[in-house]
Every structure is written in C-alpha cells, then in structure tokens.
Amino acid sequence: MNKVIQLNNRPVGKPVLDDFKLIEENFPTTKEGEVLLNTIYVSVDPYLRGRMSDSKSYVSSFELNKAIQSAIIAKVIESKHPDFKSEDIVIGNLEWKEYQTSNGKTLTKIDKNTANLTVYLGVLGMTGMAAYLGLTEIGQPKENETIVISGAGGAVGTIVGQIGKLLGCRIIGITGSDEKVELLKSKFKFDDCINYKTNTNLATAIKKSCPDGIDIYFDNVGGKISDAVLSNINKYARLPVCGAISLYNTTEVSVGPRIQPILLTKSATMRGFIVGDFIDKFPKATKQLSTWLNEGKLIYTETIADGFENIPKAFIDLFDGKNIGKMIVKI
Amino acid sequence: MNKVIQLNNRPVGKPVLDDFKLIEENFPTTKEGEVLLNTIYVSVDPYLRGRMSDSKSYVSSFELNKAIQSAIIAKVIESKHPDFKSEDIVIGNLEWKEYQTSNGKTLTKIDKNTANLTVYLGVLGMTGMAAYLGLTEIGQPKENETIVISGAGGAVGTIVGQIGKLLGCRIIGITGSDEKVELLKSKFKFDDCINYKTNTNLATAIKKSCPDGIDIYFDNVGGKISDAVLSNINKYARLPVCGAISLYNTTEVSVGPRIQPILLTKSATMRGFIVGDFIDKFPKATKQLSTWLNEGKLIYTETIADGFENIPKAFIDLFDGKNIGKMIVKI
Structure with missing residues (x-):
C-alpha cells in the first residue's frame, strides 16, 4: 500500500x-x-x-x-x-x-x-530564488547600505544575509534564540544579530545595531518585529515582504500601528512578492547563486x-x- | 506695519x-x-x-x-x-x-x-506635480485599469482622477459629501464616487463600484478609508501614498489591520512619496499638464x-x- x-x-x-x-x-x-x-x-x-x-x-x-x-x-x-x-x-x-x-x-x-x-x-530552489530576487529586484542594495532581515535563521533569511554581505552591505539579523544569534554571526558572518525574544525593547535594540538607520528591510515575519524595524528606516528605504510567519496562524485580523505615515515621511517602498513574480529572472539568479556556491562564497x-x-x-x-x-x- | x-x-x-x-x-x-x-x-x-x-x-x-x-x-x-x-x-x-x-x-x-x-x-504647481508624477511614476496606469482615489475632491484628487481618465482608466473617487460626489461625477467625469460618511460598509460599497477590483489606489487620506480600499485590491496593485490627512491630527499612534499580509498575497507595491522625490521629472510633467490644460482636457x-x-x-x-x-x- x-x-x-x-x-x-x-x-x-x-x-x-x-x-x-x-x-x-x-x-x-x-x-x-x-x-x-x-x-x-x-x-x-x-x-x-x-x-x-x-x-x-x-x-x-x-x-x-x-x-x-x-x-x-x-x-x-x-x-x-x-x-x-x-x-x-x-x-x-x-x-x-x-x-x-x-x-x-x-x-x-x-x-x-x-x-x-x-x-x-534550498539555495538553488525557490528558497534561493526568493532570497536573491527579493533582495536584488525589490531591495536594490547599494554598497555600504544597512539590511535588516527578520526570520534571519530561516531558509530564506540565512541566504539573504550572505547575499547582502557579498554585495557589500552591513547585515543585521533578527531571530528567536541565542543559538541562532551565535550561528548567524559566526557561521554566516552577519554583522550583528538580535534575539527578539530576549530584547524587551526591540526598536531600541535595532536602533543600536543600526546606527546609520535601515535602508532595506527583508521581512519574513510581519507583526511586532516589523513594527520595531519600521520605526528605524531611512529615507527611500525598500521593504521587500517575503513572508509574514508571525501572522499566518492568527485567528483574528492582526492590528498594529498604521504604516502609511512612515512610508510617506520616508518616501519608502514596501512590496510583497512571491518567487513566481520574477520567473523570467530565475536563470540569471540560478547562475549567480551556483557561481557563489561553487566558489564557496555561499554556504547553507x-x-x-x-x-x-x-x-x-x-x-x-x-x-x-x-x-x-x-x-x-x-x- | x-x-x-x-x-x-x-x-x-x-x-x-x-x-x-x-x-x-x-x-x-x-x-x-x-x-x-x-x-x-x-x-x-x-x-x-x-x-x-x-x-x-x-x-x-x-x-x-x-x-x-x-x-x-x-x-x-x-x-x-x-x-x-x-x-x-x-x-x-x-x-x-x-x-x-x-x-x-x-x-x-x-x-x-x-x-x-x-x-x-494648483495644476501647474506642486499639486499637479504630485498628482501626475505619483500616478504615472508609482501607479503606472495601464488602459482599462481601475483607479481608486481617496480625498478625491481635494486639490490632488481632482487632478489625479482626470489624468487617470485621460490615460484610459476607470476612476472611482472617495470623498466626504454628496455635493462632492455629484461634482466629481458631473464636472470631473469620475466613473463613480462614494461618500465615505454615509456608506456604513465602505469595503462593500467600494467592491460594488469596482467589479474588476482595484489596480491602483492613490491614497491621500490613510486610516479606515484605506483599510476598506486595500481589502479590494488586485494582484500586482500599485499604491502611491501621497498623503494621510485622516492621521495628521491623531494624538496617539493610529492602529489598524496590518497590511503586510495583503501586500504579500497580492504582490502589491505601496510607496510613499513627496513631489520632491521626482524633481528631475518636473519639466516633463509641466509640459504634459500645460498641454492638457490648454487643450481643455484638464479642468480645475x-x-x-x-x-x-x-x-x-x-x-x-x-x-x-x-x-x-x-x-x-x-x-
């Protein structure tokens, strides 16, 4: 059977x-x-x-x-x-x-x-496509910019962080355990990482880790973590929304601070996506990710x-x- | 003195x-x-x-x-x-x-x-620039698309609606009096217009006026009106945020339904802007608006x-x- x-x-x-x-x-x-x-x-x-x-x-x-x-x-x-x-x-x-x-x-x-x-x-599948294309197409990282990634220890987050480093950016992760914080800093070379479960004032912790503000926020989680990040974004920030895992299991509509005033005063762009939105760019992404993988520049x-x-x-x-x-x- | x-x-x-x-x-x-x-x-x-x-x-x-x-x-x-x-x-x-x-x-x-x-x-000043550039640069209207405009009877709204019509779109306004509803439909040729003060279920009223969903939401107001619009957006919707007049006078942080899940499931883009973001495009915008004005295609x-x-x-x-x-x- x-x-x-x-x-x-x-x-x-x-x-x-x-x-x-x-x-x-x-x-x-x-x-x-x-x-x-x-x-x-x-x-x-x-x-x-x-x-x-x-x-x-x-x-x-x-x-x-x-x-x-x-x-x-x-x-x-x-x-x-x-x-x-x-x-x-x-x-x-x-x-x-x-x-x-x-x-x-x-x-x-x-x-x-x-x-x-x-x-x-993973890296050469939908996970890698979401990480690479969400970051490059929506985030449009420029050298020396600061990227914050929520769900940083997850499949997409670990790859986004490394790609951001390869593109010359400063990478701050947000994750849910000290073990992951340590791993992201040591193995994945994140510049800093924050445990959202133990930081009582997340917005302040993020501000401390991002003295130059946040240019790109790669959002995998939504909810209160994202609220804290959004209060620290720079003018012209780009905010790819790849997931909202903190909200998938809510039984009522989740409410939070309205973000339109932030987007307005910061001239910021928030864009949701699924990998399929960028299907025409999969070959380019696969080529780049394979190269980095073969050169040992990308680990997973x-x-x-x-x-x-x-x-x-x-x-x-x-x-x-x-x-x-x-x-x-x-x- | x-x-x-x-x-x-x-x-x-x-x-x-x-x-x-x-x-x-x-x-x-x-x-x-x-x-x-x-x-x-x-x-x-x-x-x-x-x-x-x-x-x-x-x-x-x-x-x-x-x-x-x-x-x-x-x-x-x-x-x-x-x-x-x-x-x-x-x-x-x-x-x-x-x-x-x-x-x-x-x-x-x-x-x-x-x-x-x-x-x-007005039309040839910052108002016209905000209307034209917010709509064309962020909204990127395509023929036959549906555009919803909040604050439709205001300086920017009345111009956005007319530009949208000139570009071949279906225009739905949201405004705060029956007098404005009537004027927007008769004088400014909006396809439909909704009085948010008298419609008890705004989301349903919007849905009825937008049977094909909403491709562009030109937001001048934020708050509950925008919540109602967002529940009706189409896949790949574009959401220029030009103002948030309903939130300017709030004394506490305004809360509402989180919009990340909507942006995510709809692969939608929300972008705040001020006219200055598009300063390099002012000459092009002025030329187009002057032409329409002289041809009598744009009134104010x-x-x-x-x-x-x-x-x-x-x-x-x-x-x-x-x-x-x-x-x-x-x-």
Missing part, C-alpha cells in the same frame, strides 16, 4: 498534528506517458499554511481529504514517458505521497551526481527531519522556529 | 485658531541683491500640519513664534536684484507675511499674463478664501474637507 498525507481539518490558529492524516491507498499504476516517482525529500515551507485555509491566498487552497502538495525531490522508478528514464532524479510541486505518478509536465530533471540533492530545495544549513510520517511535525515545527536554515523531510 | 502669521502653539490634534497668531512687525527694508515682495496668493496644504509638530516629518519643523511658510505667489514691488524687476510675479516657498524681502534664490518668475495666476499653485476647481488674517482658518478648514479642489487664500 502507498502512504499519503492528507489535510484532515483546516487549521485554526497554529496547525496541530490532528489537522493532518496519514492514510494508505492502492499503489498507483503508471499509464502511457507517465512516470512513477518515489519521494526522496519533501520541502516544508511556512507559505503552505496559507493554502490550508479556505481564504484566498497566494494560490488555491488545499482540499480537505486530499493529499497536500509541496516542492519534492523524487526518483523515477518506472517511466512510460519519452523524456524520463528510470533512476532519473526530478523536482516538482508534488503530493505528500511515498509513490505517485506524473505526466512529467511540471517536473524538472536535476543532476543526480549533485553532492547534496537538497540544494535544489539545513534541518533534516526523517521519515514520511514526520512531514506534518516538521511543518508545525517551522512555527516554533525549530529549524535553522531550510527544513526538509528525508523519506 | 507689516502683518505676519506665526506659529503660536504646536497643535495637539486638530489645529485651532489659537495655534496661530497675527502680529505686526516693522516694514522690511530691501538690501542690495534683494527684492521686496507683496503677497498675492497663499497656498494652504494638509502637509503643513506635519511641519507644525516637533517630530521628524517631510521637512524641518516650523519654529514657534516664527512665521509659517508655504507656497506663495507674490508681486515684486521693489527690486535691488539684477534678475527681477518691479511688477514681476514670482512663486516660491515664502513666509506668511504681507510683505517680505527675498534674495531671489528660491523664487521662480511666472508669466503675469496668465489668466489665472493660481494655476501655479479652487476654493478661494479672502484676506491675510484668514489664512489659519483656511488651513484648518482643510481638515473638515471644506475645500473643493485647491484651497488658496487671496490677500
């Missing part, structure tokens, strides 16, 4: 294990023009929370009692498709199933000799959970900040 | 007459290299409220017991400056004084044969108050929406 994880309930507030259910279904049969895939790595990402609600979000909502989808790396174990052969490794937006068939339309073959296949879910860290049945727990752990870097489930 | 209006108190909340004082001072003497000016028209603008506070705003705060400044049209009545002669008409950022001297550095000569000199405070309306001592009242009236179009004081 084939294992499948479905959406059992639409989460109210923070997702719980009972919002998911593991079922078994018949093993799929491969039709002409299809491939049979065996899941190897599953990406769990905060944005999936939006698709679990019934509201309009980035993309259509997941259906109840249907398999959830995310970015997945899989191995072709049977091919009745001319473009794929057995043992090929592919990436695509696939279902949380151990085995599944695909007509190949949304699959991309990846080099199976890559030392670490998960790089295609991953949090790997183990086992198909642990996908929901890994996903839920994102909201407790239990990951450092990209959260991936190895099947 | 020369009449002067000074800042008497920093307003708390909505400005009152007592925040200003009319004093008399000695008549100025004109030194070598200076001109003596007689004030003809004084522009009163909502943004001046920011300069009356002690906080950082667009520009430096006005000083207590010093004359207030704004855009003023004046006549040269004596010149000891090679570039100006008696009877020249000039515009500049000048003081609320009946007579004043200037070294001419910030003065611009205007054509004294212009039928209506006040056009240089003004609210003219009378008498030097009435400048403070005219300014205060802005916050009650007593003006239609540009508010000007004729001296």
Whole structure:
C-alpha cells in the first residue's frame, strides 16, 4: 500500500498534528506517458499554511481529504514517458505521497551526481530564488547600505544575509534564540544579530545595531518585529515582504500601528512578492547563486527531519522556529 | 506695519485658531541683491500640519513664534536684484507675511499674463506635480485599469482622477459629501464616487463600484478609508501614498489591520512619496499638464478664501474637507 498525507481539518490558529492524516491507498499504476516517482525529500515551507485555509491566498487552497502538495525531490522508478528514464532524479510541486505518478509536465530533471540533492530545495530552489530576487529586484542594495532581515535563521533569511554581505552591505539579523544569534554571526558572518525574544525593547535594540538607520528591510515575519524595524528606516528605504510567519496562524485580523505615515515621511517602498513574480529572472539568479556556491562564497544549513510520517511535525515545527536554515523531510 | 502669521502653539490634534497668531512687525527694508515682495496668493496644504509638530516629518519643523511658510505667489514691488524687476510675479516657498524681502534664490518668475495666476499653485504647481508624477511614476496606469482615489475632491484628487481618465482608466473617487460626489461625477467625469460618511460598509460599497477590483489606489487620506480600499485590491496593485490627512491630527499612534499580509498575497507595491522625490521629472510633467490644460482636457476647481488674517482658518478648514479642489487664500 502507498502512504499519503492528507489535510484532515483546516487549521485554526497554529496547525496541530490532528489537522493532518496519514492514510494508505492502492499503489498507483503508471499509464502511457507517465512516470512513477518515489519521494526522496519533501520541502516544508511556512507559505503552505496559507493554502490550508479556505481564504484566498497566494494560490488555491488545499482540499480537505486530499493529499497536500509541496516542492519534492523524487526518483523515477518506472517511466512510460519519452523524456524520463528510470533512476532519473526530478523536482516538482508534488503530493505528500511515498509513490505517485506524473505526466512529467511540471517536473524538472536535476543532476543526480549533485553532492547534496537538497540544494535544489534550498539555495538553488525557490528558497534561493526568493532570497536573491527579493533582495536584488525589490531591495536594490547599494554598497555600504544597512539590511535588516527578520526570520534571519530561516531558509530564506540565512541566504539573504550572505547575499547582502557579498554585495557589500552591513547585515543585521533578527531571530528567536541565542543559538541562532551565535550561528548567524559566526557561521554566516552577519554583522550583528538580535534575539527578539530576549530584547524587551526591540526598536531600541535595532536602533543600536543600526546606527546609520535601515535602508532595506527583508521581512519574513510581519507583526511586532516589523513594527520595531519600521520605526528605524531611512529615507527611500525598500521593504521587500517575503513572508509574514508571525501572522499566518492568527485567528483574528492582526492590528498594529498604521504604516502609511512612515512610508510617506520616508518616501519608502514596501512590496510583497512571491518567487513566481520574477520567473523570467530565475536563470540569471540560478547562475549567480551556483557561481557563489561553487566558489564557496555561499554556504547553507539545513534541518533534516526523517521519515514520511514526520512531514506534518516538521511543518508545525517551522512555527516554533525549530529549524535553522531550510527544513526538509528525508523519506 | 507689516502683518505676519506665526506659529503660536504646536497643535495637539486638530489645529485651532489659537495655534496661530497675527502680529505686526516693522516694514522690511530691501538690501542690495534683494527684492521686496507683496503677497498675492497663499497656498494652504494638509502637509503643513506635519511641519507644525516637533517630530521628524517631510521637512524641518516650523519654529514657534516664527512665521509659517508655504507656497506663495507674490508681486515684486521693489527690486535691488539684477534678475527681477518691479511688477514681476514670482512663486516660491515664502513666509506668511504681507510683505517680505527675498534674495531671489528660491523664487521662480511666472508669466503675469496668465489668466489665472493660481494655476501655479494648483495644476501647474506642486499639486499637479504630485498628482501626475505619483500616478504615472508609482501607479503606472495601464488602459482599462481601475483607479481608486481617496480625498478625491481635494486639490490632488481632482487632478489625479482626470489624468487617470485621460490615460484610459476607470476612476472611482472617495470623498466626504454628496455635493462632492455629484461634482466629481458631473464636472470631473469620475466613473463613480462614494461618500465615505454615509456608506456604513465602505469595503462593500467600494467592491460594488469596482467589479474588476482595484489596480491602483492613490491614497491621500490613510486610516479606515484605506483599510476598506486595500481589502479590494488586485494582484500586482500599485499604491502611491501621497498623503494621510485622516492621521495628521491623531494624538496617539493610529492602529489598524496590518497590511503586510495583503501586500504579500497580492504582490502589491505601496510607496510613499513627496513631489520632491521626482524633481528631475518636473519639466516633463509641466509640459504634459500645460498641454492638457490648454487643450481643455484638464479642468480645475479652487476654493478661494479672502484676506491675510484668514489664512489659519483656511488651513484648518482643510481638515473638515471644506475645500473643493485647491484651497488658496487671496490677500
């Protein structure tokens, strides 16, 4: 039998294990023009929370009692498709199933000799695209500018910080544990990093770490952390909004200080995006990120959970900040 | 003696007459290299409220017991400056004084044969620049798009709406009286207009007037009106923030629904600006606006108050929406 994880309930507030259910279904049969895939790595990402609600979000909502989808790396174990052969490794937006068939339309073959296949879910995947394109296209960093990154220890944050350094900027991270603060400063070479959980006056702490103000705020979290950052932005600041993880699980509309007066007095630009907005720039981004990766200028860290049945727990752990870097489930 | 209006108190909340004082001072003497000016028209603008506070705003705060400044049209009545002669008409950022001297550095000569000199405070002045450049540079309207304008009956709003129509867009205004609703639809050819004071559910009213959603929101007011608009924006919406008149007089930080989740799910861009941000584009804007004006494609309306001592009242009236179009004081 084939294992499948479905959406059992639409989460109210923070997702719980009972919002998911593991079922078994018949093993799929491969039709002409299809491939049979065996899941190897599953990406769990905060944005999936939006698709679990019934509201309009980035993309259509997941259906109840249907398999959830995310970015997945899989191995072709049977091919009745001319473009794929057995043992090929592919990436695509696939279902949380151990085995599944695909007509190949949304699959991309990846080099199976890559030392670490998960790089295609991280630096060379949507994570890297969001980091590089959000920062360069919206943030438009100039040398010696100050960049503040919230969710700095996450998949996107760790990459944004390094890219900012490579582009000559001063990088300040905001994260949720002293362990992450230390790691971001030592391993990822952030100029400074703030633990938002232990700093009672975050706006003041940010001001201290950013004596020249903030030119770019790469926002992964929203909420009160962002309020504190916004009170320190410079004239003509750019504010890419990549995520709002602090708000994904709120059950009421979150309220906070209105930001229009700040944007107005600072002539600042705030822009939300998803990576798909920049699809025409993926080749350029991939080329640059690969180069930096090969030159050893860009490093990454991953949090790997183990086992198909642990996908929901890994996903839920994102909201407790239990990951450092990209959260991936190895099947 | 020369009449002067000074800042008497920093307003708390909505400005009152007592925040200003009319004093008399000695008549100025004109030194070598200076001109003596007689004030003809004084522009009163909502943004001046920011300069009356002690906080950082667009520009430096006005000083207590010093004359207030704004855009003023004046006549040269004596010149000891090679570039100006008696009877020249000039515009500049000048003081609320009946007579004043200037070294001419910030003065611009205007054509004294212009039928209506006040056009240089309105359509061909900072008002027109803000409307044209905010809409075209940030809003980037495309034919058949829907533009919503708050503060639609004000100086900037009436011009933004007409420019939007000239560029082939559908224009929806939001304003504060049935009289303005009627005028905006009949005289300024807005496609629809909503009275925010009489519509109990503004978001629903906006949705009804914008069946295809909102592509551009030209925001002059901020606050709850903007909340209602934002709940109806389309993917890739552009949101120029030109003013926030509903928030200028608040005594506490105004709170409202956080907008980051909306910007994120809609890949929308919100950008604050002041006209000075686009100074290099003033000649292009002036040329286009003059052309439309001469062709009769752009019309304007003004609210003219009378008498030097009435400048403070005219300014205060802005916050009650007593003006239609540009508010000007004729001296």
